[in-house]
Amino acid sequence: MHLNWSGLIPIAVGTYVLLGLFRVIQFSKNPEANEQWMRKFGPLLKIICPLVILFGLVELFRLFR
Numbered sequence: 001m002h003l004n005w006s007g008l009i010p011i012a013v014g015t016y017v018l019l020g021l022f023r024v025i026q027f028s029k030n031p032e033a034n035e036q037w038m039r040k041f042g043p044l045l046k047i048i049c050p051l052v053i054l055f056g057l058v059e060l061f062r063l064f065r
Contacts, residue, residue: 007060014053021046 019025021042028034058064 002062004059004062007056007058010052010056010059012056014049014056017045018049018053021049 016025020027021038026034027037
C-alpha cells in the first residue's frame with residue numbers, strides 16, 4: 001500500500017484545532033481572548049474539524065484514486 005504523506009497535514013491541523021476547542025491546549029496566552037475566540041468560531045469548527053481529519057485520512061490512504 002502506498003501512502004500519500006500530504007494527508008498528514010489536514011490530520012494534524014484538525015487534531016490541533018480540536019484539542020484547542022476541547023480546552024486541552026490554549027490558542028492564546030490571554031484567557032479572555034481565548035474564550036472570546038471560542039465563542040465566535042468554536043461551534044462551526046466543531047463541525048468542520050472532524051471533516052478535515054476525515055479528508056486527511058482519505059488523502060493519506062488514497063481511497064479515491
